[in-house]
Amino acid sequence: xxVALVGNPNVGKTTLFNALTGAHQEVANWPGTTVEYxxxxxxxxxxxxxxxxxxxxxxxxxxxxxxxxLVTRNFLLYEPYxxxxxxxxxxxxxxxxxxxxxxxxxxxxxxxxxxMVDVAEDQGITVDAAAxxxxxxxxxxxxxxxxxxxxxELVAWMERIGGREVVPINTxxxxxxxxxREVLDPLASQLAAAVPGPGIAPGAGDSRxxxxxxxxxxAGAQPAAGVGRFRPEWMALRLLQGDEEVTREVRVIPQGQAxxxxxxxxxxxxxxxxxxxxxxxxxxxxxxxxxxxxxxEEFEMRIADAKxxxxxxxxxxxxxxxxxxxxxxxxxxxxxxxxxxxxxxAMAVVFFAAFWLSFVASAPLSDWVGNxxxxxxxxxxxxxxxxxxxxxxxxxxxxGVFAGVGAVLSFVPYMAIFFAIYQLLQDSGYMARAxxxxxxxxxxxxxxxxxFFALVSAYGCNVPAMAATRVMxxxxxxxxxxxxxxxxxxxxxxxxxxxxxxxxxxxxxxxxVMMALILISxxxxxxxxxxxxxxxxxxxxxxxxxxxxxxxxxxxxxxLIPTWHRVWMFISRIWMFLIWATLLTWALTYFPMGAxxxxxxxxxxxxWLESVGRWYGFDWRxxxxxxxxxxxxxxxxxxxxxxxGAGTDGSLGHLxxxxxxPLVAFTYLVVYMLYVPCLSTVIQMRRxxxxxxxxxAGIIVNVAVAFGLGLLLExxxxxxxxxx
Amino acid sequence: xxxxxxxxxxxxxxxxxxxxxxxxQFRNRLFSLGITPRSRLVLVRRMPLGGPLEIxxxxxxxxxxxxxxxxxxxxxxx
Numbered sequence: 040x041x042v043a044l045v046g047n048p049n050v051g052k053t054t055l056f057n058a059l060t061g062a063h064q065e066v067a068n069w070p071g072t073t074v075e076y077x078x079x080x081x082x083x084x085x086x087x088x089x090x091x092x093x094x095x096x097x098x099x100x101x102x103x104x105x106x107x108x109l110v111t112r113n114f115l116l117y118e119p120y121x122x123x124x125x126x127x128x129x130x131x132x133x134x135x136x137x138x139x140x141x142x143x144x145x146x147x148x149x150x151x152x153x154x155m156v157d158v159a160e161d162q163g164i165t166v167d168a169a170a171x172x173x174x175x176x177x178x179x180x181x182x183x184x185x186x187x188x189x190x191x192e193l194v195a196w197m198e199r200i201g202g203r204e205v206v207p208i209n210t211x212x213x214x215x216x217x218x219x220r221e222v223l224d225p226l227a228s229q230l231a232a233a234v235p236g237p238g239i240a241p242g243a244g245d246s247r248x249x250x251x252x253x254x255x256x257x258a259g260a261q262p263a264a265g266v267g268r269f270r271p272e273w274m275a276l277r278l279l280q281g282d283e284e285v286t287r288e289v290r291v292i293p294q295g296q297a298x299x300x301x302x303x304x305x306x307x308x309x310x311x312x313x314x315x316x317x318x319x320x321x322x323x324x325x326x327x328x329x330x331x332x333x334x335x336e337e338f339e340m341r342i343a344d345a346k347x348x349x350x351x352x353x354x355x356x357x358x359x360x361x362x363x364x365x366x367x368x369x370x371x372x373x374x375x376x377x378x379x380x381x382x383x384x385a386m387a388v389v390f391f392a393a394f395w396l397s398f399v400a401s402a403p404l405s406d407w408v409g410n411x412x413x414x415x416x417x418x419x420x421x422x423x424x425x426x427x428x429x430x431x432x433x434x435x436x437x438x439g440v441f442a443g444v445g446a447v448l449s450f451v452p453y454m455a456i457f458f459a460i461y462q463l464l465q466d467s468g469y470m471a472r473a474x475x476x477x478x479x480x481x482x483x484x485x486x487x488x489x490x491f492f493a494l495v496s497a498y499g500c501n502v503p504a505m506a507a508t509r510v511m512x513x514x515x516x517x518x519x520x521x522x523x524x525x526x527x528x529x530x531x532x533x534x535x536x537x538x539x540x541x542x543x544x545x546x547x548x549x550x551x552v553m554m555a556l557i558l559i560s561x562x563x564x565x566x567x568x569x570x571x572x573x574x575x576x577x578x579x580x581x582x583x584x585x586x587x588x589x590x591x592x593x594x595x596x597x598x599l600i601p602t603w604h605r606v607w608m609f610i611s612r613i614w615m616f617l618i619w620a621t622l623l624t625w626a627l628t629y630f631p632m633g634a635x636x637x638x639x640x641x642x643x644x645x646x647w648l649e650s651v652g653r654w655y656g657f658d659w660r661x662x663x664x665x666x667x668x669x670x671x672x673x674x675x676x677x678x679x680x681x682x683x684g685a686g687t688d689g690s691l692g693h694l695x696x697x698x699x700x701p702l703v704a705f706t707y708l709v710v711y712m713l714y715v716p717c718l719s720t721v722i723q724m725r726r727x728x729x730x731x732x733x734x735x736a737g738i739i740v741n742v743a744v745a746f747g748l749g750l751l752l753e754x755x756x757x758x759x760x761x762x763x
Numbered sequence: 764x765x766x767x768x769x770x771x772x773x774x775x776x777x778x779x780x781x782x783x784x785x786x787x788q789f790r791n792r793l794f795s796l797g798i799t800p801r802s803r804l805v806l807v808r809r810m811p812l813g814g815p816l817e818i819x820x821x822x823x824x825x826x827x828x829x830x831x832x833x834x835x836x837x838x839x840x841x
Contacts, residue, residue: 100795131822134797336787343794347802347821379811475826479814482828488815582789582831584796587817587824 040201041091041119042081045111045142046126047135048097049468049588051154054597055126055184056094059194066604076110077604081194090197093120099134101141102282115145116269121201124193126152129159129166129181130589132358136350137343143175143212144273148203150196151179152189158589163361171357176212185594211272213349219341222305223275229301230271233294276342278302281335303331310334369468369589376472386473390495393464397457398499398530404452409445416441434629435622443621446671447614450502450719454609457496457503458602464492466593470510471585478583484565485572487511487583490520494564497527501716505723506605515576521727522571522737525720526563526744528556528712531672536708538676542692543704552705556712563713563744612726613719620670620718628681636681641667651746655710655753656703665711672717706753714745769827769835770816772806778837779803785834797821798835 046052057064060079067078081090095111102108115123125142127135143149153168172179178196182189199205215223269285277285279302286302289295307313310330376385416437423433464470470492478488486494489511497504501524508520528536536556544552572578627641636642644666645659652662660682668675676691683694695704715721715738725734766781780802783790797820798804804820815826827835 100791102791102795133821134823137795137797332787336790339791340794340800343799344801347797347799373808377808377810377817382811471826475810475815475817477814478810478826478828479812579788582785582792583815583828584792584831585815585826586796587826 040089040121040198041093042197042201043093043095043114043118043120043123044126045095045115045123045138046097046152046154047099047128047138049586050097050126050128050135051184052097052126053094053601054594055124055152055154055182055190056092057596057600058184058187058190060092062600064600064604066608076114081197090194090201092124098138100138101145102280115142121203122148122150122197124150124152124197126154129153129156130162130164132164132166133347133350133354136353137346139175140212140346140349143177144276145270147177147206147270148200149177150193150200151175151177152184152193153179153181154184156181156188157183157186158591162367165359165361167357167359171353174353174357185597213346215342215345219338219345222279222309223272226275226278226298226301226305227271229294229298230274230289233292233298274298275302279305279335280339280342281306281332306331306334306338309337367589372590373472373587376469377476382472382476386476389464389469389473390492393460394496394499397453397460397496397503401453401456405449408452409449412441412445412448413437416445431629431632435625438629439622439625440618442625443618444614446621446673447610447617449673450500450609450613451606453500454503454606455602457499458506458605459598461492461496461503461507462598462601463593465510466591466597468588468590471587474510475585475587478585484568485578486520486568487516488585490516493520494524494527497524497529498533500529500531501525501527501720502609502723503605505720505727506609508727513579515579518728518733519568519571519576521724522733522740523564523568525716525724525737525741526560526567526713528560529672529716531675532712532716535672535675536712538692539695539704539708542695543701552708556708559709559748560712563748567740567744608726609719609723613722616718616722617670624667624670624674636684655706655746655749656699657707658698660698661707665714668711668717669715670718675711702753702756706749706756709752710745710749712745713741713748715741766836766838768833769804769806769818769837770829770832772837772839774806774808777803777805777840779840781836781838783835789831789834793835796825797823803840804837 044052044056056077056079059081063080063082065078066075076096077094079092079094081092093114095114096108098108098111100108101112101115114120123142123146125139127139139149139151151171153166153171156166159166166181168179168181178200180189180193180196182193184190274285274289275298278289278299286299290299310333312327312330375381378385419441420433420437423436464473470489474488474491476488477491481487481491490508492510493504493507496507504524504527505521508517508524511517511520536553540549540552540556624641627644628636628639630640631638641663642659645663648662648666649657649659652658657665660679663682664675664678667678679695680691683691683698699707721734721738724737725731728734728737767778769778772778780798780800782800783793783798793799802820804818807817807819807824809816810826813829815828816832817824817826819825
């Protein structure tokens with residue numbers, strides 16, 4: 040049995056999902072998109088059968104406009120399922136029931152989970168679930184997902200509805216006005232005749248008041264394929280609203296064409312357009328088409344209006360609202376956190392704590408992991424030496440295999456801490472507020488407030504920063520953020536930059552140089568974002584609306600489960616790449632066997648790359664460091680150390696100052712800071728953008744900007760005879 | 764009864780939505796979030812630095828950018 044879980048964002052849908060499924064979850068990627076949905080298993084005692092629960096992305100409606108709502112819509116339209124749980128927030132039913140009605144129009148096999156009834160009661164809102172159930176014609180189960188209240192009843196209804204023991208009546212859900220019904224009814228009956236129904240007899244008249252009809256299980260009453268699965272009433276509504284996708288679907292069924300034409304002629308009539316509607320309605324003049332579209336929109340508005348009217352009636356009968364004397368906790372907190380002055384320092388404190396914990400406090404943990412792997416490698420090497428294994432096997436083990444595994448595992452501590460904090464900020468409701476506070480600033484570079492946290496966290500590590508762009512609902516916004524994040528220097532790069540800066544520009548000058556570098560990166564981020572916006576990624580016409588949910592304390596389980604998923608996703612995708620890359624760099628520096636580093640294959644590649652490096656004054660060693668830095672930027676200093684023959688005594692800085700001028704060093708730092716961060720970032724970018732083409736484009740722009748700007752700086756510096 | 768843009772509303776004022784201008788995607792998104800003609804909303808606060816407006820509509824709090832709020836025409840109530 041397969042059950043879909045839908046709901047508005049911020050209604051506790053995922054909390055409910057976690058409470059129902061526990062640890063039995065797997066993440067699936069929607070084919071062709073970056074949107075993920077999670078499948079969990081619910082154990083049900085009664086049936087002895089596993090219920091497969093699908094957690095669909097939060098959505099406000101089932102229209103086909105926003106690309107990000109499409110995953111949920113497409114699942115409900117085209118995928119097989121036995122029942123739908125619509126999760127609604129009891130504290131804001133008026134808005135939440137809109138989606139519930141949209142789903143009910145699509146399928147009657149619905150269970151409504153009336154979640155957060157405790158929060159609602161705190162706000163003086165009491166919902167009569169039984170009355171609401173009678174009015175909606177489907178079960179309504181009050182739940183408090185965070186405390187596991189109402190789950191047993193929910194599962195029981197899921198089984199009854201999904202197992203078709205109870206078949207809710209198939210009829211109009213919303214009492215549309217006479218005016219609309221005059222248009223809708225003939226359309227629906229035409230569609231009902233044209234489409235073989237899903238095996239449920241349409242209810243006659245107004246049967247909502249009668250509630251559920253219990254009927255024996257119909258053997259083999261599987262949902263029909265294609266449009267046959269849709270309710271004729273629903274199709275009628277969508278045709279009238281000018282839903283292009285549904286219109287296309289209906290056109291292909293026998294007699295569907297007639298229904299489409301009927302809808303169009305209704306529209307034309309209402310719009311006062313006199314047209315002969317042949318089979319090719321699309322060949323109409325643009326002006327007429329425009330009027331028809333406007334009429335479709337008018338219908339859409341009237342249908343939405345009717346839904347909200349219906350909801351208002353439902354609420355009048357089923358919800359009691361006691362006036363609140365005191366302000367809610369959220370309102371009091373917002374007085375400070377969204378204060379026009381104190382809001383910003385408060386945000387700075389929260390974000391600073393978040394990043395300090397993720398990237399500074401976790402550093403010793405990462406070191407332990409790295410050192411632990413190194414120690415383990417040495418141990419194994421000793422063992423290998425004892426049994427007389429050849430030198431290259433020992434080197435392969437220590438510098439290849441164990442170094443590679445260490446590189447993967449050293450990511451884990453800060454990824455885990457970062458994602459846990461990210462989830463905490465999200466779930467508590469603070470992230471939405473912070474986004475709103477900085478929205479105006481981000482708008483300047485064509486991004487929006489929700490991308491702020493991701494961009495700032497990129498200074499820690501680009502990889503989780505890219506994952507953090509998921510908070511933006513719009514695909515284009517996410518893509519844009521992912522394309523510019525690599526220009527932000529991460530911890531590893533900042534470390535290398537600090538060492539080189541200290542060597543070349545001692546004292547106060549070093550601080551200015553670092554500052555200049557950071558400003559250059561900021562400029563590149565802003566400039567490239569604006570350029571992407573103007574050229575390939577124009578702003579979506581949909582407005583940016585950020586919901587500000589009430590604050591609440593998230594449960595530990597709701598923090599840990601997604602954190603685990605994200606870390607595991609990263610590890611499982613990255614480890615093969617990183618280990619092969621580490622092995623390759625090892626092989627390049629180790630072979631030909633016995634040769635000094637200066638004659639290794641790596642050196643040969645470096646000499647070949649020097650033809651490019653010469654433009655900048657970079658020697659082959661610097662080029663190799665750039666190339667190998669792609670595997671992991673953390674290794675750059677050790678690579679340079681090996682290539683320049685520096686010991687562990689910190690002589691690298693001295694050797695570097697002898698090898699190049701400060702101007703060359705500065706150019707190198709700029710190039711190093713801006714070019715593709717590392718292999719992990721590329722893989723993460725592929726995952727977030729969902730396309731290799733965008734990833735490749737991003738990398739090419741990255742490298743081009745880094746080397747282009749480097750060359751420019753170098754040449755300008757030369758002209759002015761700059762010695763910095 | 765005067766009709767103004769949502770962005771012109773004063774803080775804590777209650778208003779009834781009159782009309783929504785803008786492309787279909789824009790209007791549709793507002794519909795699904797409960798901002799429909801004849802719905803009631805309250806302007807809760809204006810974010811600093813010309814940032815978004817916080818409104819309460821149908822029992823939920825939303826932030827809407829000023830230039831988006833320019834396209835929502837409302838009528839002050841009471």
